[in-house]
Amino acid sequence: MSLLNFIKKIEPDKKKSPFLHTAFDAFFTFAFTPNSVTKDGVHIRDGMDLKRLMVHVVIAMQLCYVLGTYNIGHQHFLAAGQYTGLFDGFHLKLVFGLIQLLPIFIVTHVVGLGIEFYYAAKKGHAVEEGFLVTGALIPLIMPPDIPLWILSLSIIFAVILGKEAFGGTGMNIWNIALLSRVFVFFAYPLTISGDQCWIAGYDKIVGGAAADYGWWHTGFFNPIFESLGWATFNPAQTVVDGFSGATPLALAYEGGWERVTSIFSESQLLWGTIPGSIGETGKIFIILGALFLVVTKVASWRIMAGMVVGLIATTLMLNAIGSTPFMHVTWTQHLLMGSFLFAMAFMATDPVTASTTNSGKWIYGILIGAIGLIIRVMNPAYPEGWMLAILLINTFAPTIDYFVIESNIKKRLSRA
Amino acid sequence: MSAQHSKISLMAAILLMNYPLAAQSTTENSNTLMVAIITITLVLLLWAVLSLANNLMKVEAAKNGIDTIKENFSIIPGISDFWTSKKPSYVGDHKFVSLNKGHNILLEGEATGSVEKITVNRFALLPSNFHGISPIPKVEVEVGQNVKAGDIIFYDKKRPEIKYVSPVSGEITAIERGEKRAIASIQILADKKIEYKTVKAPDSDKTSREDLINFMAENGLLPHINQRPFDRVPEPSVIPANIFISTFDTAPLAPDLNVVIEGQQLAFQKGIDVLSKLTDGKVFLGLDARKKQAPHKAFAEAQNVVKTYFAGKHPCGNVGVQIHHTAPIKQGTVVWTVQVQDVVTIGKMFLDGVYDASRIIAVTGAEISNPKYVSTYLGASIDDVLRQQTFSNDNIRIISGDVLSGKLKTMEEFINFNDDQITVVREGNEYELFGWLLPISPRPSVSNTFPNFLYPDHKFEAETNTHGEKRAFVLSGLYEEVLPMDIYPMHLMKSILNKDIEKMEGLGVTELTEEDVALCEFVCVSKTPMQQILREGLELMNEQS
Numbered sequence: 001m002s003l004l005n006f007i008k009k010i011e012p013d014k015k016k017s018p019f020l021h022t023a024f025d026a027f028f029t030f031a032f033t034p035n036s037v038t039k040d041g042v043h044i045r046d047g048m049d050l051k052r053l054m055v056h057v058v059i060a061m062q063l064c065y066v067l068g069t070y071n072i073g074h075q076h077f078l079a080a081g082q083y084t085g086l087f088d089g090f091h092l093k094l095v096f097g098l099i100q101l102l103p104i105f106i107v108t109h110v111v112g113l114g115i116e117f118y119y120a121a122k123k124g125h126a127v128e129e130g131f132l133v134t135g136a137l138i139p140l141i142m143p144p145d146i147p148l149w150i151l152s153l154s155i156i157f158a159v160i161l162g163k164e165a166f167g168g169t170g171m172n173i174w175n176i177a178l179l180s181r182v183f184v185f186f187a188y189p190l191t192i193s194g195d196q197c198w199i200a201g202y203d204k205i206v207g208g209a210a211a212d213y214g215w216w217h218t219g220f221f222n223p224i225f226e227s228l229g230w231a232t233f234n235p236a237q238t239v240v241d242g243f244s245g246a247t248p249l250a251l252a253y254e255g256g257w258e259r260v261t262s263i264f265s266e267s268q269l270l271w272g273t274i275p276g277s278i279g280e281t282g283k284i285f286i287i288l289g290a291l292f293l294v295v296t297k298v299a300s301w302r303i304m305a306g307m308v309v310g311l312i313a314t315t316l317m318l319n320a321i322g323s324t325p326f327m328h329v330t331w332t333q334h335l336l337m338g339s340f341l342f343a344m345a346f347m348a349t350d351p352v353t354a355s356t357t358n359s360g361k362w363i364y365g366i367l368i369g370a371i372g373l374i375i376r377v378m379n380p381a382y383p384e385g386w387m388l389a390i391l392l393i394n395t396f397a398p399t400i401d402y403f404v405i406e407s408n409i410k411k412r413l414s415r416a
Numbered sequence: 417m418s419a420q421h422s423k424i425s426l427m428a429a430i431l432l433m434n435y436p437l438a439a440q441s442t443t444e445n446s447n448t449l450m451v452a453i454i455t456i457t458l459v460l461l462l463w464a465v466l467s468l469a470n471n472l473m474k475v476e477a478a479k480n481g482i483d484t485i486k487e488n489f490s491i492i493p494g495i496s497d498f499w500t501s502k503k504p505s506y507v508g509d510h511k512f513v514s515l516n517k518g519h520n521i522l523l524e525g526e527a528t529g530s531v532e533k534i535t536v537n538r539f540a541l542l543p544s545n546f547h548g549i550s551p552i553p554k555v556e557v558e559v560g561q562n563v564k565a566g567d568i569i570f571y572d573k574k575r576p577e578i579k580y581v582s583p584v585s586g587e588i589t590a591i592e593r594g595e596k597r598a599i600a601s602i603q604i605l606a607d608k609k610i611e612y613k614t615v616k617a618p619d620s621d622k623t624s625r626e627d628l629i630n631f632m633a634e635n636g637l638l639p640h641i642n643q644r645p646f647d648r649v650p651e652p653s654v655i656p657a658n659i660f661i662s663t664f665d666t667a668p669l670a671p672d673l674n675v676v677i678e679g680q681q682l683a684f685q686k687g688i689d690v691l692s693k694l695t696d697g698k699v700f701l702g703l704d705a706r707k708k709q710a711p712h713k714a715f716a717e718a719q720n721v722v723k724t725y726f727a728g729k730h731p732c733g734n735v736g737v738q739i740h741h742t743a744p745i746k747q748g749t750v751v752w753t754v755q756v757q758d759v760v761t762i763g764k765m766f767l768d769g770v771y772d773a774s775r776i777i778a779v780t781g782a783e784i785s786n787p788k789y790v791s792t793y794l795g796a797s798i799d800d801v802l803r804q805q806t807f808s809n810d811n812i813r814i815i816s817g818d819v820l821s822g823k824l825k826t827m828e829e830f831i832n833f834n835d836d837q838i839t840v841v842r843e844g845n846e847y848e849l850f851g852w853l854l855p856i857s858p859r860p861s862v863s864n865t866f867p868n869f870l871y872p873d874h875k876f877e878a879e880t881n882t883h884g885e886k887r888a889f890v891l892s893g894l895y896e897e898v899l900p901m902d903i904y905p906m907h908l909m910k911s912i913l914n915k916d917i918e919k920m921e922g923l924g925v926t927e928l929t930e931e932d933v934a935l936c937e938f939v940c941v942s943k944t945p946m947q948q949i950l951r952e953g954l955e956l957m958n959e960q961s
Contacts, residue, residue: 004847029885033851037844037880041947042937043819044521044668044841047859047866049884051852053891053941056865128887170888170942296864300893356892357904405907409922415746 019121026127054132060292063285068278069097072144076201081240099216100200104139107148111155119164130169137177140279144200154180174394175353195246198275207241248337256325257333269336280339290345299349306365307344314373326377343386353394357404368393506710507725513741515728515900521668521860522875524782531789538797539584540601545833547647551598557588566613566771581636583773583794585611612770620690640758645926646958657749658697663715664704666733667818671778673756674712680760681714687763698722702738736932740901781840782877783808799827815839820934844881862939887942895936905936912953
């Protein structure tokens with residue numbers, strides 16, 4: 001283990017530079033499982049630890065990342081009316097997506113991990129793994145064109161006020177990733193709602209607006225593609241007339257399911273080649289991720305099932321009322337639109353902010369499903385409810401647990 | 417195909433039959449509602465005909481006395497028929513509890529074969545084995561003095577009536593002191609042939625409870641009984657609500673008590689008879705219903721007890737779990753739990769008038785050459801017991817007890833008072849590159865992120881690495897999966913950490929002891945020391961009450 005010896009040699013002194021030592025410790029324990037052994041208590045421990053748990057959530061999201069990256073490019077060229085086939089201009093779409101996504105991903109991690117390391121060094125404990133998942137989630141729930149400074153601000157807000165103020169990983173009340181999104185939503189609403197923000201690479205999504213390429217596109221990749229004889233980024237391309245960047249939900253609010261299907265086909269909705277936040281469009285991939293989480297028992301199936309039950313029940317109720325076109329949308333159609341599945345698989349199942357009792361998880365899931373759908377259908381300002389519903393029910397999760405626990409206590413006392 | 421399966425298939429067939437019937441009966445201009453109504457009507461009609469026939473059949477069966485086994489003698493499946501019953505036939509009319517929660521940790525190095533008599537020279541009594549004893553008990557013997565098996569060695573100054581006696585005869589060789597002059601061990605060099613102090617045991621049928629318990633306290637039998645909650649040597653004046661004995665151990669590599677009880681049936685029954693005089697309630701026996709063959713007849717045919725059969729995974733053999741499912745501890749009462757070999761020791765005192773603390777110990781673990789059962793006495797020297805074994809390497813850990821709730825020992829130390837097992841495992845004090853992501857060696861886990869669930873019968877070579885660092889509680893719902901009790905372990909632990917006495921009592925701290933939460937501690941992804949926290953909670957509650 002010469003690598004191990006080398007790494008041990010460069011370990012910074014804990015007293016001289018606590019920050020460096022904390023950072024070193026975080027990366028070292030990431031690379032090597034420590035040699036610590038059990039003391040009295042159990043002598044053998046399960047192979048599962050928090051790192052492994054968290055990283056499995058990240059693994060479950062990988063398909064969303066792949067699709068999200070490609071879809072950024074795909075939507076960009078759809079707006080220009082070019083390469084409209086799914087696999088046309090494959091290299092351009094992929095490269096365009098990566099140029100959008102990588103800075104978001106890097107900024108998220110630099111800012112988030114920086115704060116995390118700083119607080120860990122200050123409090124003198126090891127860096128906990130919470131940000132592993134948060135950092136992977138945040139890029140997926142942001143629009144592709146989000147300005148990086150707004151992103152940074154939102155992460156600083158979410159991590160400091162949402163997590164460190166409560167005492168770090170495991171203590172927070174609200175889902176950190178959603179807090180960062182809700183910050184953008186309330187502070188800079190135009191960057192995350194409406195029909196202007198979901199398609200990257202144009203100043204404005206109106207007919208005739210020119211593509212906005214940077215040095216990476218024209219100065220770096222174009223020469224490479226040229227030398228290979230492939231198609232290149234064309235700075236002269238413009239948004240086609242009549243193109244709208246509206247999401248299915250905005251359309252559904254205007255005119256129900258018919259309006260949605262006049263623009264998007266059901267298979268587009270299913271596979272996620274539609275405008276939206278980076279990672280939440282590909283329903284098939286999210287379902288695969290959710291199944292992975294359920295099979296590995298990393299996330300609670302009770303919360304997921306509860307949310308589906310809540311959604312279906314509320315939809316049936318709204319169908320019965322049926323006073324607006326949106327109320328006529330059936331539950332299967334609701335599942336296809338918007339970010340319900342993503343919220344269900346990755347957001348609501350955050351074990352720290354969810355209910356911690358098994359029966360509480362059902363109630364928690366059902367409430368999110370019901371309230372989220374009511375916000376989606378009834379709220380004219382913003383036709384997507386899961387972010388707000390999850391944050392709201394996060395707040396009440398301890399209350400739900402309280403009643404579950406109280407009933408357990410009462411049951412025990414009644415024995416006497 | 418079992419009877420249940422055929423019944424369920426029959427019901428499915430009837431339901432399916434309705435489909436073509438309903439389809440035929442509809443015309444082209446009917447709507448879905450009509451189809452639904454017709455289908456439901458047909459189902460109800462068929463159901464009425466079937467249940468009429470069914471009832472007639474049941475009446476007929478009862479009249480002719482065919483329905484002797486009280487099974488669901490009907491063609492329509494009852495609710496319970498949808499799940500295959502795991503109840504083995506030998507359970508008979510006794511209560512049967514099947515527990516789904518829990519986890520069996522399968523390890524290499526199980527003790528097998530017949531019991532081997534070994535020579536152990538040194539024995540010791542360790543006062544620290546008893547919770548709540550004062551650290552410096554009054555020692556009645558001096559170094560160099562000769563004692564017989566059953567002679568008083570020490571007693572607790574707080575409760576002088578309860579005597580702790582010598583398991584063997586021989587010479588006192590050392591009285592070791594630990595921190596703050598607390599007595600760590602009283603060591604005895606055993607004679608080649610054990611000499612017993614003989615006493616005249618009272619007839620348990622004709623003696624009052626008070627005399628009986630005074631006799632037991634005087635002759636060192638009370639320390640063999642555990643009083644719950646708080647795990648104390650019982651208070652002689654407090655009458656336990658019930659007494660519980662678990663006759664099987666589901667812990668990793670635990671000894672098979674059917675092997676241990678062989679030839680002791682008489683003493684075991686006598687022990688039960690005596691115990692039944694000491695309680696106002698009953699003596700509950702928890703029996704193993706996991707296997708095809710019935711438990712040893714000493715257990716299965718025991719008299720004077722209420723038998724409950726348990727099937728499931730570890731910890732269903734834990735007496736705490738069994739108490740929870742038979743007669744849960746009520747607030748303000750105490751119960752006793754006794755281990756099988758301790759019942760035998762009590763029984764022999766009343767049969768033969770001697771304190772016979774012979775013990776069958778399972779020597780287990782993947783790191784030793786020859787895992788087996790050995791016969792010795794209580795408090796044997798670990799060095800002596802392991803003398804014939806060769807170890808696979810030097811980097812080992814010796815545990816008195818099982819890997820979940822046993823205690824760490826060195827070669828020079830002695831087996832704990834209540835343990836009937838030694839486990840030897842490898843120390844896992846090495847670094848592992850990306851060990852949390854891609855483990856090199858297979859390791860026991862309840863998590864499906866490992867391929868373990870594909871190989872349910874694989875036996876692991878366990879080691880003591882923590883596989884991660886301590887973290888705050890993050891994952892919920894995992895502990896409940898391995899604790900087959902109506903208890904919320906994480907919330908209980910949090911209430912103990914907050915020192916919230918009322919809440920921890922409400923959440924059932926008094927129903928638990930270390931071995932019950934050991935599996936929760938094993939699975940904990942945050943690597944929380946749950947047994948330690950629980951003990952702190954119990955001691956805190958005991959102080960307050």
